[in-house]
Amino acid sequence: GAVVSQHPSWVICKSGTSVKIECRSLDFQATTMFWYRQFPKQSLMLMATSNEGSKATYEQGVEKDKFLINHASLTLSTLTVTSAHPEDSSFYICSARDQLAGGLYEQYFGPGTRLTVT
Amino acid sequence: EDQVTQSPEALRLQEGESSSLNCSYTVSGLRGLFWYRQDPGKGPEFLFTLYSAGEEKEKERLKATLTKKESFLHITAPKPEDSATYLCAVQVHDYKLSFGAGTTVTVRA
Numbered sequence: 001g002a003v004v005s006q007h008p009s010w011v012i013c014k015s016g017t018s019v020k021i022e023c024r025s026l027d028f029q030a031t032t033m034f035w036y037r038q039f040p041k042q043s044l045m046l047m048a049t050s051n052e053g054s055k056a057t058y059e060q061g062v063e064k065d066k067f068l069i070n071h072a073s074l075t076l077s078t079l080t081v082t083s084a085h086p087e088d089s090s091f092y093i094c095s096a097r098d099q100l101a102g103g104l105y106e107q108y109f110g111p112g113t114r115l116t117v118t
Numbered sequence: 119e120d121q122v123t124q125s126p127e128a129l130r131l132q133e134g135e136s137s138s139l140n141c142s143y144t145v146s147g148l149r150g151l152f153w154y155r156q157d158p159g160k161g162p163e164f165l166f167t168l169y170s171a172g173e174e175k176e177k178e179r180l181k182a183t184l185t186k187k188e189s190f191l192h193i194t195a196p197k198p199e200d201s202a203t204y205l206c207a208v209q210v211h212d213y214k215l216s217f218g219a220g221t222t223v224t225v226r227a
Contacts, residue, residue: 004161006161032213034214034215042219043205043217043218043219043220044162044205044215044217046214046215046216049213049214091159093161093162095162095215097213104150104167104169105150105213106152106164106167107152107164107209107215108164109154109161109162109163109164110161111160111161112159112160112161114159
């Protein structure tokens with residue numbers, strides 16, 4: 001299957017600072033990537049859809065000025081958590097859509113980034 | 119509103135004891151149903167995508183099936199390494215995935 005990487009795998013930052021998380025599709029080009037967050041013992045919640053070369057689409061309730069998304073190339077999307085606060089501490093996971101023949105596709109996830117804001 | 123419900127919430131199996139996980143969905147215009155495996159502290163690992171009712175896919179001890187209202191993930195003769203949370207997700211018209219809450223499977227040796 002296709003491979004998606006994330007960096008860093010974990011990060012600790014102080015309240016008020018910004019943190020950037022990278023998501024890369026390693027062996028395929030992804031025009032669309034997605035960003036999720038997951039709280040302990042809960043399922044994944046979609047935050048935003050990242051489209052290469054255009055603005056991200058945010059889900060209802062997600063602050064676009066706080067969670068900045070950039071999809072500058074077909075293999076890289078970044079999520080920047082600005083002015084982070086302890087309530088932003090979570091597990092952030094990206095995914096990338098791999099187009100298959102016949103208009104079908106599969107979606108692969110990165111390993112996740114554990115963010116802790118102190 | 120699209121809904122995805124997984125059951126049971128947790129499943130404890132003895133090694134070799136086959137069982138099934140259920141994913142029922144209420145969506146308009148299903149484009150695909152996805153199964154993932156997630157280990158603690160890791161991202162979901164892709165297992166299967168099913169696109170139409172009647173479709174079946176297999177991978178080692180896992181077999182996924184799809185009807186118009188639900189999907190089953192059958193685990194045949196599970197081993198302890200099959201212990202994980204199994205997530206079901208549906209995709210409708212805009213390529214976004216809506217996830218169920220997951221089923222946590224524990225297989226005892």
